[in-house]
Amino acid sequence: MTAEARLGQVANYVDERTGAAAWMKKNLQKVFPDHWSFLLGEVALYSFIILLLSGTFLTFWFDPSQREVIYEGSYAPLEGIKMSAAYASTLHISFEVRGGLLMRQIHHWAALIFMAAIVAHLMRVFFTGAFRKPREGNWIIGVGLLTLGIVEGFLGYSLPDDLLSGTGIRIAEAIIQAIPVVGSYLAYFAFGGAFPGEAFIPRIYTVHVLLLPGAFLALITAHLMLVWYQKHTQYPGPGRTEKNVVGYPLMPVYMAKAGGFFFIVFGVIAFLSAVASINPIWLYGPYTPGQISAGSQPDWYMGWLDGLVRMAPPLESHYFGYTVSWNILIPGLIVPGILFTGMALYPFIESWITGDKREHHLLDRPRNAPNRTALGAMSITFMIVALINGGNDLIATHFDLSINQIMWGTRFGIFILPPIAFVVTKRLCLSLQRADRELVLHGRETGRLLRLPHGEFVEVHEPISPEKAYLLTSHEQAPALELPEVDGRGVKRAGAIRNKIRSRMSVAHSEAIPKVSADDLKEIEH
Amino acid sequence: MSNEIEAIKDPGLPAHVHRKADHDPVAAKRAERQVAILFGISALGTLLLIFSYSFIPDDVFIFIPVMGEQNAHQLGLGLGMAISLFFIGMGAIHWAKTLMPDQEVIAHRHEFRSPDSDRKEFVQAVKDGAGAAGLGRRSLIKRSLGAALGLSALSPILLLRDLGPLPGNELEKTTWKAGTHLVTDPGNRRIKASDLEVGAVAQVLPEIEDPEHRHLSDIAKDAVLLIRLRPDEFNLDADRLAMTHEGIIAFSKICSHMGCAVALYEQQTKHLLCPCHQSTFDVTRAAKVIFGPAARPLPQLDITVDGEGYLVARNPFSEPVGPSFWERDSR
Numbered sequence: 129m130t131a132e133a134r135l136g137q138v139a140n141y142v143d144e145r146t147g148a149a150a151w152m153k154k155n156l157q158k159v160f161p162d163h164w165s166f167l168l169g170e171v172a173l174y175s176f177i178i179l180l181l182s183g184t185f186l187t188f189w190f191d192p193s194q195r196e197v198i199y200e201g202s203y204a205p206l207e208g209i210k211m212s213a214a215y216a217s218t219l220h221i222s223f224e225v226r227g228g229l230l231m232r233q234i235h236h237w238a239a240l241i242f243m244a245a246i247v248a249h250l251m252r253v254f255f256t257g258a259f260r261k262p263r264e265g266n267w268i269i270g271v272g273l274l275t276l277g278i279v280e281g282f283l284g285y286s287l288p289d290d291l292l293s294g295t296g297i298r299i300a301e302a303i304i305q306a307i308p309v310v311g312s313y314l315a316y317f318a319f320g321g322a323f324p325g326e327a328f329i330p331r332i333y334t335v336h337v338l339l340l341p342g343a344f345l346a347l348i349t350a351h352l353m354l355v356w357y358q359k360h361t362q363y364p365g366p367g368r369t370e371k372n373v374v375g376y377p378l379m380p381v382y383m384a385k386a387g388g389f390f391f392i393v394f395g396v397i398a399f400l401s402a403v404a405s406i407n408p409i410w411l412y413g414p415y416t417p418g419q420i421s422a423g424s425q426p427d428w429y430m431g432w433l434d435g436l437v438r439m440a441p442p443l444e445s446h447y448f449g450y451t452v453s454w455n456i457l458i459p460g461l462i463v464p465g466i467l468f469t470g471m472a473l474y475p476f477i478e479s480w481i482t483g484d485k486r487e488h489h490l491l492d493r494p495r496n497a498p499n500r501t502a503l504g505a506m507s508i509t510f511m512i513v514a515l516i517n518g519g520n521d522l523i524a525t526h527f528d529l530s531i532n533q534i535m536w537g538t539r540f541g542i543f544i545l546p547p548i549a550f551v552v553t554k555r556l557c558l559s560l561q562r563a564d565r566e567l568v569l570h571g572r573e574t575g576r577l578l579r580l581p582h583g584e585f586v587e588v589h590e591p592i593s594p595e596k597a598y599l600l601t602s603h604e605q606a607p608a609l610e611l612p613e614v615d616g617r618g619v620k621r622a623g624a625i626r627n628k629i630r631s632r633m634s635v636a637h638s639e640a641i642p643k644v645s646a647d648d649l650k651e652i653e654h
Numbered sequence: 655m656s657n658e659i660e661a662i663k664d665p666g667l668p669a670h671v672h673r674k675a676d677h678d679p680v681a682a683k684r685a686e687r688q689v690a691i692l693f694g695i696s697a698l699g700t701l702l703l704i705f706s707y708s709f710i711p712d713d714v715f716i717f718i719p720v721m722g723e724q725n726a727h728q729l730g731l732g733l734g735m736a737i738s739l740f741f742i743g744m745g746a747i748h749w750a751k752t753l754m755p756d757q758e759v760i761a762h763r764h765e766f767r768s769p770d771s772d773r774k775e776f777v778q779a780v781k782d783g784a785g786a787a788g789l790g791r792r793s794l795i796k797r798s799l800g801a802a803l804g805l806s807a808l809s810p811i812l813l814l815r816d817l818g819p820l821p822g823n824e825l826e827k828t829t830w831k832a833g834t835h836l837v838t839d840p841g842n843r844r845i846k847a848s849d850l851e852v853g854a855v856a857q858v859l860p861e862i863e864d865p866e867h868r869h870l871s872d873i874a875k876d877a878v879l880l881i882r883l884r885p886d887e888f889n890l891d892a893d894r895l896a897m898t899h900e901g902i903i904a905f906s907k908i909c910s911h912m913g914c915a916v917a918l919y920e921q922q923t924k925h926l927l928c929p930c931h932q933s934t935f936d937v938t939r940a941a942k943v944i945f946g947p948a949a950r951p952l953p954q955l956d957i958t959v960d961g962e963g964y965l966v967a968r969n970p971f972s973e974p975v976g977p978s979f980w981e982r983d984s985r
Contacts, residue, residue: 159761226707230732262766295914298874299930302912302977305825312825312979317817322824322871323913327817359763367667373761374667381754388746395740402732403721417874418839418857418907420915422929437912437947438931444949444978451982455947456912489763521932531932532945568662594665601662646660 160382161362161375165256168249170386173352174393175242176344182235183337189225191217192287192333194326203410211289211414214329218288218409233401239281240406241397243429246274254474254504256491258361260484264475266354271472273347276340278429283336285407285427289329292407294415295424297328299437306456324417364490364602366595373489423521432511435518436463439539467507481633483609495564496603498557499637505553506546513541554639561641564600567592568644569652601643609634667758675752685752692745699737706730825982826974828860828875830955835861836880836904836965839873844964847900850882855919857907860967875975877907877915878955880965881937883924889938897956899965904955905941906975909933911948913977926952949978 143149160166193213199206201216202223221228250270253259259267282300286293301323305315320327359373368374376382412421426434436459443454470477478500479485494501516523517538524531571589578586592600611627611634614620621627674681712727768776789796835844836858842865850856858878862868885901897903905926909916914930919937925944926935933946941952956969974982 157761159759162758223712226712226727227731229728230735233732295930298914299912305977305979308980310980312821312981315979316819316821317814320818323874324870325818358766359761366665367760369664371763373763374758375761376756377759381750381756384746384750384754388743388750391739391743391746393743395736395738395743398732398739399736402729402736403724415870417870417913418859418877418915420917420929422918424914424929434931440947442933442943442947442949446983449983450980451978452980453949453978455949456978459947487765487767521929535932535946594663595668597662598664602664644662646662649662 155356156377156379158356158378159359159373159375160378161360161373163363165252166360167389168245168252170389171393172242172245172249173348174390175238175245175397176348177390178238178394178397179235179242180341182231182238183341185231186221186228186235187337189217189221189228190214190287190333192330194289194324194329206410206413209414212329214287214289215409215414218290222410230398230401233404233406234397236285236406237397237400237404239284240427240429241393243277243281243427246270246277247429250274251504251508255494255501256361256363257488257497257500258491259475260488261475261479262358262487263354263361266351266358267475268472269347269351269354271468273344273351275468276343276347280336280340280344281427282430283332283340287329287333287336288407288409289415290409291412291415291419291421292409292424294324294417295420296426296430297415298323298417299434303456303460306453306460308450308452308457324415359489361489361491364493364599366598368490370487370489423525425519425522428515431518432514433460433464433518435514435516435520435538436460436542438520439514439517439535439542441539471507478637481609481630481637482606483634484606492603495557495560496640498554498561498639501557502550502554506550509549510542510546513538513545517542558639558641561643565641565644568597568600569648597644597649601645603643605640605643606638608638667760670757673752673756682753685748688752689745689749692741692748696738696741696745699734699739699741701734703731703734703738706734825976825979828971828975829862829872830860830876830878830967830970832967832969833960834967835960836878836957836967837861837865839877846963847882847902847959847965848963850880850902852882852884852901853921854882856880858904858965874913875908878904879907879916879919879926880904881919881924881926883938887924887938890940894940894954897954897968899957899959902957902965903937903940904957904967905935905937905952906955906971907952908976909948910943910950910952910975911946911977916952 139149139152143152191213195213196210197213197216199209199211199216199219201207201219203219206219218232221232223229253267253270282296286297286300301315301319304318305311307314315323318328318331319325320331360375362368362373362375376385413419425431437456440455440459443458445452445454492500494504517535520531520534520538523529524534571591574588574590576588578588580586609631611631612621613624613627613631675685676682706727706729710727710730712725714726715723716726716729718724718729767773784790837844837860839857839859842859842861844861845856845858856879858880859868859873860876860878862872880902882900882902885898887901888895888898888903890898905916907915907917909928909930911928911931911933914928916926916928916933916935918927918929919925920927924937926937926941927933928935928946928948931947933948934944935941935948935952936944940954943949943951953971953973953975955967955971957965958968960966
């Protein structure tokens with residue numbers, strides 16, 4: 129019997145017991161568009177699976193306890209030193225369990241790549257406008273996954289209870305303690321008493337291996353089901369419309385590609401873990417609150433937060449015998465809160481500005497949405513400035529700079545550079561639109577020079593293909609909203625200020641270089 | 655919108671270009687062999703993993719150009735695993751790209767919005783349901799339900815109460831008392847002023863009965879840094895100067911910003927730097943904050959010597975050590 133026939137029998141067996149034939153038939157032929165940028169979310173998904181596998185391996189030996197033990201393992205420099213069982217068991221995994229160090233490194237590398245893939249995927253979705261109706265809900269789930277990922281990563285690297293991670297926990301405790309009114313109570317509840325106590329690591333272990341992975345599974349499932357049900361977005365181009373999906377069927381092409389890609393991601397992470405050491409906790413020593421190592425750095429996805437905390441001015445208020453630590457609250461809670469709320473609400477903000485309530489399945493080329501692209505560039509600039517300050521000590525030592533100058537540079541830079549990035553990006557987008565217009569109207573430069581009979585030199589232009597011309601002109605250029613501020617009798621209407629703000633933003637949002645129409649082309653021919 | 659202007663027409667999907675393997679059996683056979691080779695390399699990777707696991711001891715180091723000395727056991731395991739996984743992926747994707755159909759297909763999309771008649775009925779059903787339950791009329795039920803739900807949310811919060819004790823005034827207290835001896839950390843030996851040269855720094859802890867079982871949570875508040883300067887280098891008022899002893903000044907080592915250990919001392923400038931967020935404190939001016947996010951100086955410990963010349967605390971800390979909290983100023 130051939131393989132096809134055997135598989136056919138399996139399908140038959142399944143259907144006779146579940147009646148799934150109609151549903152399966154439709155979904156096995158489901159079409160997925162192909163583009164490298166659609167792989168970013170897949171990288172995140174596969175890293176998550178790798179995290180589940182490698183994490184489970186680690187739990188077999190890891191002892192999440194802050195009970196004090198004396199180290200007697202094979203790593204000589206720490207022999208006889210007092211440490212927590214959590215740290216000792218992490219050393220055991222690294223030095224005595226064969227493949228344990230590899231798994232620890234795979235787990236850590238996969239976490240870094242998981243977060244990087246989420247951020248890259250988020251940028252792809254943002255810059256192409258994939259979050260627009262009907263996908264606002266999935267955008268919010270994505271922001272939730274990003275937030276949980278940051279928390280999960282932080283808890284994960286806190287578990288080994290080494291000197292570096294203990295310092296991170298100390299900072300987290302200080303942020304909790306800074307919350308007005310209830311801060312010291314919350315800190316005592318979280319730590320089961322005074323910092324560091326013996327309760328925190330067992331508690332975050334449960335959160336890290338059970339609660340948050342459960343939340344991840346639920347959210348990822350919802351995220352994928354929505355992608356499945358709403359069908360994937362696609363890039364614009366000839367033959368691609370709002371009403372269709374052009375791509376490859378799930379079975380067999382997409383199954384083979386996606387399945388193969390899982391192994392490639394796993395292979396690359398395993399390779400990194402084989403050759404690039406990460407978080408060598410044995411070098412840091414066990415945690416004790418009286419010690420610290422210079423150059424203390426969080427993982428990269430926390431670095432921006434640490435950078436904001438570092439650049440905060442030394443503001444603390446004392447009212448009627450109570451203390452409010454603005455130097456912790458603003459960078460540690462208020463600014464991140466505003467940023468993440470703004471990010472979650474962005475689809476609604478944009479649709480309010482444009483007044484566009486239609487479904488969108490064709491992606492935008494970032495240049496064709498200059499305002500959104502500029503806003504994205506502005507946010508990224510903000511984060512990069514914060515991240516740079518998060519590593520200011522390392523930058524200072526590596527590049528022989530003054531740490532004070534870096535700090536002052538970023539203190540001003542965090543306000544000055546993002547708006548500059550906005551303006552520059554917006555101008556760049558409009559210039560690219562202008563270049564597109566040129567290309568469609570006058571064709572591409574061939575590099576061939578012609579000398580005309582009267583001696584003039586000209587470059588020969590060749591018309592571009594109809595496909596390319598369509599791609600460069602198929603986007604929509606919606607006009608700005610015109611909202612009345614006064615009624616028919618010249619009296620200011622209720623909500624005039626709101627309308628004014630909305631109109632202004634709408635004008636900024638719809639700024640564009642007019643795209644080439646068929647009429648323009650005809651005119652040129654004559 | 656811009657529909658009045660005629661847009662450039664959609665030329666439709668470009669014509670499909672066939673691959674060599676689609677019509678040439680030799681090319682197809684070659685592609686098949688390539689896929690099999692990729693899967694074969696993966697199998698070799700697994701063999702490398704098994705070999706490294708079983709036969710390479712974990713203390714063998716080999717020299718690899720660029721990377722330097724590497725642990726052969728770890729490297730073999732990792733590379734074996736990487737090769738075994740990566741080439742399964744490469745094989746599968748090469749198979750998909752060369753031998754599986756590469757003709758793009760078109761599926762149709764439908765607007766998610768249901769037909770108006772369905773929507774109407776749906777909205778009506780929701781309204782009818784709400785009406786039948788009396789949601790609009792029976793406000794007593796609505797309000798009491800809301801109150802009950804809100805109250806029931808208190809139970810999980812209440813049940814979490816025993817996560818920890820109440821802080822009380824513990825955050826304000828340290829082990830330091832009047833007359834507590836300063837002992838070295840590590841070592842737990844009493845120290846004399848003469849043990850510390852000018853320019854030297856030492857970490858000390860309060861002497862306790864059982865130093866073998868010192869709690870980390872005590873160290874988190876008790877750690878103190880001693881720095882010895884020449885007495886004329888200080889720029890202190892009389893009260894603060896009286897808290898020093900022969901040029902030895904004692905500060906809490908726990909940063910007043912977020913509680914990290916303030917461990918970097920610059921001997922030239924006499925600045926203390928916290929490696930976490932770079933708050934910088936001037937030792938000569940009672941740890942005044944001269945840079946960074948910390949808002950308060952490090953608390954200073956009042957020290958003197960006992961009859962035998964050992965350093966002791968003359969008074970406990972006069973203010974809470976470590977990061978700020980809401981009730982900090984209240985007592």
